[in-house]
């Protein structure tokens with residue numbers, strides 16, 4: 001833990017895991033959708049479901065989906081604000097397999113019609129993990145610019161991605177690889193120290209065997 | 223944080239003849255790749271945010287459960303009365319600790335230090351100190367580095383969350399951090415700082431995490447008072463010349479071991495202790 005995780009963060013209470021972490025999950029989800037959220041189905045799991053109400057987890061998730069950060073004083077009014085902006089929100093319960101006790105499944109539809117399904121876990125402190133995107137494993141924290149590549153499990157894709165990054169002088173902070181089975185669907189999750197240029201991401205999308213590229217940028221961040 | 227033990231920070235400070243807080247600052251710059259001015263600026267922001275949270279206390283606010291709110295106002299009134307056993311300083315510390323805990327429960331903006339549940343301890347001690355002693359802002363910011371350094375060691379070598387170590391890890395850690403900080407402000411040397419932290423932590427060892435309804439309200443808010451007052455009296459003992467008979471790092475390791483021996487039912491799961499009293503269970507039904 002770093003110093004400003006101990007003295008800090010500045011956040012709206014009452015709970016770093018159930019409130020601040022929940023805002024962050026909503027925020028990252030909204031950034032991944034890459035357009036304003038029109039419709040959100042929020043399904044709570046475990047302790048998020050059991051004690052979420054008293055902790056304002058519902059309001060926190062919606063605040064994040066509206067682009068608020070964990071220290072935004074409007075968090076307590078997020079449900080009313082969402083309604084005013086015409087964002088449709090529904091809540092429900094879910095029992096997720098092998099999920100962290102503080103988890104939420106978010107099913108989102110954006111203003112331009114894009115859709116996204118993510119599972120976010122709040123690990124304590126206000127550290128979060130995006131466990132899956134559209135049903136595929138992901139695992140990243142949202143603290144770094146993150147590149148997520150879904151591809152076919154064929155030789156060479158890792159090299160293509162890493163050499164592109166080195167060419168663009170982007171340093172990799174962490175890298176994870178998953179696959180469903182040999183030769184099946186595979187996922188690469190790369191957390192980076194620098195932002196990845198837009199054209200490099202576009203280039204990746206056109207590679208053969210690459211099925212989907214998702215990029216989480218911190219760029220518009222404060 | 224590359225320091226796992228408080229005595230490492232002390233050794234570094236003493237051997238290079240720089241203050242405790244400076245060691246923590248340098249480490250933060252090294253780890254975060256930032257300049258000293260950037261780090262100091264961020265710490266000033268944290269202190270400022272604590273101040274604003276204190277000033278923005280809303281005595282009319284109540285938490286969603288209805289269990290939290292209004293007690294800070296009672297203490298504010300009490301502070302103006304003459305039938306008190308304790309002096310102005312401690313009375314103000316109590317008031318600020320409750321106010322911050324209540325603000326947190328009522329979804330107001332606070333500074334987690336080290337956690338949201340224990341957010342009242344450090345500001346209660348430091349803001350009161352600044353007001354009552356007219357201390358310069360820069361010194362208060364330095365005191366926050368002292369608190370932060372102690373907290374980093376606690377996080378590294380023991381725990382700072384109720385889920386991991388029980389409330390001794392949350393309110394206990396906050397209390398140890400505040401004790402070290404106020405000892406620095408009172409002119410204590412490096413050894414004095416960590417002994418104050420040790421005395422404060424010793425009095426909190428074994429404290430369980432058993433919040434009613436799983437909410438950060440009961441007993442959390444008033445435990446912030448205990449943690450803050452405990453920090454001050456621990457520090458005063460050290461200023462009087464008393465030292466912890468058990469070395470500070472051994473106290474921290476005791477906290478770690480006790481935390482890992484605490485059953486899960488007493489670590490934030492609300493399955494034992496205050497959380498399953500008949501009154502608590504009744505309250506829980508109301509909320510859900």
Ligand code: SF4
Pocket residue numbers: 339340383384385388389390392393430431432433437438439440441442443445490
């Ligand atoms: S009882 Fe638990 S939730 Fe409450 S302050 Fe202590 S550790 Fe935090």
